Amino acid sequence: MSRSNRLVKSADFRKVYKAGRSYSSPLMVAYARSNSDESAVARFGIVASAKVGGAVKRNRARRQIREALRTLRNLSTSKPVDVVLVVRKPCTLAEYADIVNALRYLMARCGMIEDHHDTCNPAQRIR
C-alpha cells in the first residue's frame, strides 16, 4: 500500500469520523466517507489503540489487515472512498481467514465491492 493510498493526517481521520457512515463487525469497525476531490483515490487508515493490547499485538493486527486489503484490492472498485478501520480486541486472537472475511463484509457494506453474493456476515471463529 503506497503512501497515496493511506490516510496520514489526523485531520483526515477526523473528517472520516465526523462525516462518514460506520459499519461494524465483531473484529473491527469501519468508517467510510466518499471523497469528492477531482484526483481522489481510495484511501485506508488502520487504527489500533492501546486498549487492544501491547505493541506486538497491535502490529500483528495491523499487518494482517494490510495483507487482507492487498488481496481484496483486485475485487474492489476504485471508488474514491476514505475508510478508517478501527481494530477491536478480538481481532488480535483471530485467524487470518476470519479477518479477510470480516473485511470483505465491511467493504461490501461500504460499497467498495460490487459483487454482493457472499456479503452475509460470515460465522467468525473467535478463540
Place this chain on the structure above:
RNA sequence: GCAGAGGGUUGGGUGGUCGCUGCAGUUCGCUGCAGAGGAAAGUCCGGGCUCCAUAGGGCACGAUGCCGGAUAACGUCCGGGCGGGGCAACCCGACGGAAAGUGCCACAGAAAUGACACAGCCGCAGAAACGCGGCAACGGUGAAAUGGUGCGGUAAGAGCGCACCGGCGGUGUGGAGACACAUCGGCCUGGUAAACCCCAUUGGGAGCAAGGUCAAAGAAGAAGGGGUUGAUGCUGCCCGCGGACCCUUCGGGUUGACCGCACGAGGGAUCGGGUAACCGGUCUCCCAGAGAGAUGACCACACAAAUACAGAACCCGGCUUAUAGACCCUCUGCAACC
C-alpha cells in the same frame, strides 16, 4: 536412582510463491544484499553526545555507606571479611557511627534511660500501727529491665571477690585492609539512624522534539508588564561569569528538506597477563534504521510440538520485572551395587 544447589546456551530450521523497508547496481523492465530482543519492556541507576561559561565557589538539598579491586562511570561486577540460614553443595544481608547531641519507646509495669524502689528481704527500736537505716538477689509486667552461669562472701545483699563466657578499652602479632589471634585492664555505657542527625565519599542544569544547516511563507504585528540601578542563561539562595532582551494576552504565517543517525567503551576467533571481574596484542567482520513508523499471508519437509514473554526510535554499561519448551556443565546429601 531419588532429593537438591549453582551456572550457561537456545527461544526455531530448510526450500518455494506473492508482498513491505533500507542500501548498492541498473539496459529503468528489474536484479542482488541486509532487515527487531534477551529482555528491544519498566525508566530504577550510571556514562557518552549536544547546548547552556573551558562547568566555577559556598550554603541548602539529594544519593551512596564492611574492606580491597575492576571500570568511561555506577546504586553494577569480582575477590575477601563479618553476621545469619541450611546435614551439605550453597544461599541471604541498606553491613559506618547509639560513650557528639536531640527525639521516640503505646499498653502493661515500681521503674523505659533522668534516676528511682511497688510488693519484698535484712538490721535496730517498739505492745502494735509503724518509724529509722541497709539492699536490689527474688516476684510479676513487657518486644526490651542496667552483663550471664557457678562458687565464695554477708545481718540481708551487691562484680564485693574469684573462675568461665560475652561486651568494651589498651598493647602486641599477622594482614594491603575489613578483620583475626594473643595478652593486660577494670565492669562504666538498653533499643531505634529504612527518626532527626554526625562522619566519609559523591552529584552543575537541561535533554536528539538536544543541537545545527538550507528553503518557503507571513505583519522583525498590536496591547500590557519587567529590564544596562542587570532581562536571561541558572534549578532554592548568595557569590562569580556573561550582557539585551524577556513574560502574558490578542492576531497572523509555516506544518518542508538535510545533518545529528547507525564504525561503536562494537561483534567473532585466537594468544598473553590476572584467583576473578577485567585488561592488552594480533587477525577478521560491517551487522536494522523509519518519521503515523518496515518482518505479513500461503504451501512443503523433518520433529512430540511450533505454542512463552514480547517490537528498535540518539547510543552504550548495568539493575529490575515478564518468559512455554528444549539442551548442556559443575557440585551436594541419601540409597543401592562394584
Place this chain on the structure above:
RNA sequence: GAGAGCAUAGCUCAGUCGGUAGAGCAACGCCCUUUUAAGGCGUGGGUCCUGGGUUCGAGUCCCAGUGCUCUCA
C-alpha cells in the same frame, strides 16, 4: 522522550511525629407515623492495591511491582 500524583467500608473521603482505622451517605433492625419521607436510637460491614524489608509493632518508613489519572515537549 521527560516528569508528577492517586489507590483506605457498597460510594465520596479523613487518618499530624509509626502505637493496632474513622466521618458522611448507603444497608439492616427498632422507635415515631394510618403509611411513606424526614427525624431519633442502635448494629453489621475493611486483604488499608500487591509482594518483600526495617521495627517489639507499618495504613504511615524503605524497596520492587500492578492499575488509574494528569502535566510538559
